[in-house]
Amino acid sequence: EGTREGGTKFLGVAAVGMSTPEELAAITKARVLMVGAGGIGCELLKTLVMTGFEDIQLIDLDTIETSNLNRQFLFRRHHVGMSKATVAREAALAMRPNAKIVAHHGNVKEERFGASFVRGFDVVLNGLDNMEARRHVNRLCLAAEVPLVESGTNGFLGQVTTHKRGESECFECQPKPAPKTYPVCTIRNTPDKPVHCVVWAKEMLFARLFGAANQQSELDEEEGAQGDADGNAAPEGQAQDASFFLRAESESALDYSRRIFARVYSADVRRLVAMEDLWKKAGRKAPTPMDEAAAAGEPPALGKNNAHSVLSTDESVGVFIASCMALADMRAEVGELAFDKEQDVMVDFVASAANLRMACFGIEQQSKFDIKGIAGNIVHAVATTNAVVSGLLTLEAIKIICGHHNKLKWTYVREFPSKAAGRTTIIMPTLPPPQRPGCFVCGGGQLQLTIDTTRTTLRTLLEAVVRKRMGFNDPSVQTNASVFYEPYDGLEDDEIAAYERNLATTLSKLPGGGVGDGEVLSVI
Ligand SMILES: [Zn+2]
Known part of the structure; x- marks a missing residue:
């Protein structure tokens, strides 16, 4: 235990018996590059400085959004809109004023962060959420011959892996499964897959209509203020008017449901169509708004349709109105609702809402059964997993800095305890696998390509x-x-x-x- 000048009291690793004084000195001097200052990055930066690391540079492209605040604890509401890297640095300096932290608000793929920049560090720690950037950092570290500690979390699952050129698998030695997250602008403005519409129906529409009154998700935050990934402005008039989605006291459930239908499938879609820049991109087709009169009929009774068949658009309109009415009444009676895939009326709502959006955007509609599967699989970020993974990242960084290369581990955080080597554990360390010969990234390997060379340019x-x-x-x-x-x-x-x-x-x-x-x- 020690007190640094002007700083808060902290427990150095030497004090808790993990490292010798020489090792603590090495940790203090180590030059660390952190990529990502989001869910994992915030936890990691805090853990690094509280462990005794003092020379840290961090790179992050993003600015802080309201929806980050529930798990990225270095950020506060008044930081919304500011650079993650810059604010994270300030928060960490408040804990350890004598640390030397450099924040870069930028994309790790920029030229200024090339191999010669990376060569200036003893270790690189990744807390990234997208595969493209992770692959890029892997290659930078291979080129610069700097050890990389990689991490990822997915709900309750997490993993931390170490990568040393020539000694262990690089991040790309094994093919990676396709990522499961979707860009927010795609969900909001340009869906082209059923899952985009299911995420919209469940995470945005359901949450907004029936969730907590002040509930904000990444999907509805600051609409109007943000454009999409191509730099297009968001539709005019789509600025957040959460009150529109509340049911007036005197309003019948039927009137309310029809009003919502008219807004999200007619007015909102018309606004998207008017954003011509969105539809210039090759392969994109502007959506077709629905006629609000489509919801004028008497709503059907629920539970009559076969869950495995795909409903017609008219049938989906009926199910949408009927399930929206039932949920609006439930909301009035018991308060805020959370989506539960075991509650049939909730699945009816999400399935019909998603199918109607698919109809607008020309996407092939799905059965209720299939949509239930998609909706049940959407994974939420868990702050605790990020914290555990950041601790593991720091441990591996310490081993690299202190030269304990034979002790490096690949560690998996599981959702449920399981038995391994006679112990029941949710944290599973394993030995890093050796470099895979023939990896096209780190092993100079060859890939076989089958392609028509007379037709491919x-x-x-x-x-x-x-x-x-x-x-x-x-x-x-x-x-x-x-x-x-x-x-x-x-x-x-x-x-x-x-x-x-x-x-x-x-x-x-x-x-x-x-x-x-x-x-x-x-x-x-
Ligand atoms: Zn490799």
Whole structure:
């Protein structure tokens, strides 16, 4: 236990018997790069400074949103709209004023954070939520030969893994399952999959109509103030008017349900259609608003339809009105409701609401049974998991800094206790697996590509395969004999023109005899 000048009293790791004085000195001097100052990052920064780390740089692109405040405890309401990295730094300095913390409000993929920047650190700690950035940091660390400690959480599940070039699997040695989170702007403005509409129906509409009166979710916060990912402004007049969604005291459940129907499937969709910029992007089709008169009929009795069949749009309108009425009355009687997939009327509401949105956006509608499955699988962030994972990240960082490389672990946090090595535990440490020979990221391995070289252009190969699937940022593509494409930075106009011609050419017609079966392409 010790007191630092001007700082709060803190327990150093040496004091709790985990490290020698030499090791504590190494921890104090260690140069740490943290990527991400969100759910994991806030916990991690706090744990690092309270453990004795004093030289930390952190990178985060995001600004603070109201919906972050329930689990990102370094942020307060008056910080909303400010840089996460900057505010997290200030909060950590309040705990340890003598620490040297540098905050970068930016994207880790920017050039200024390249391999030579990363080389200036002893360890990199990832607290990121998207696969693209995690893959990028993996490659930066491999290039800079700096150890990486990776982390992820998903509800009650979490994991922390260590990656040292040549000694253990890199983050990409094993293929990763597709991510399960969806961009908020897609949910709000441009859904193109059933799950987008189910998330909207359950997390936004249900929560707004029947949840706590002041409930805010990531989905409805600051509408109107934010644009979508392409920089388009949000629809005018969609500014938050939560009171619209409240049922007036004298209002009948039927009038209320029809009013909501008219708003979300007619007026709101018309506003989206009017945002022409949203629909310019190739492959996007503007949605079709519904006629508010569609809800004028008498609502049917619930529970008559087969859960495995897909209802017609008219049938879904009926179920929407009937279930909305039932839930509005339930809300009036018992207070705020939380979605429960075992309550049939709630599933009826979410299924019909999602299906009507799918109808507007030209997405194939689903059975109630399938929607129940999707709605039941949406996972919420758990602050406790983030805290546990941050502690584990810090432990692995200490081992790396203190040279205990043989003690590094990959650790999994489970939802339920299970027996392992005679103990019942929810935290499962395992040995880091060795590097996978032939990994195309860390092992110089080859991938086999089956593709029609007479029809595929170099541009398609570059965008769809090399950039999108293999995750290369600024690749060059070449054979032993010729370079087909390289990044344009610093090139002459005639070189750029030649590469542009190559991009438009099918692989079989590329200069030097083209690329055909059995050819080996190098991507650097
Ligand atoms: Zn690898």
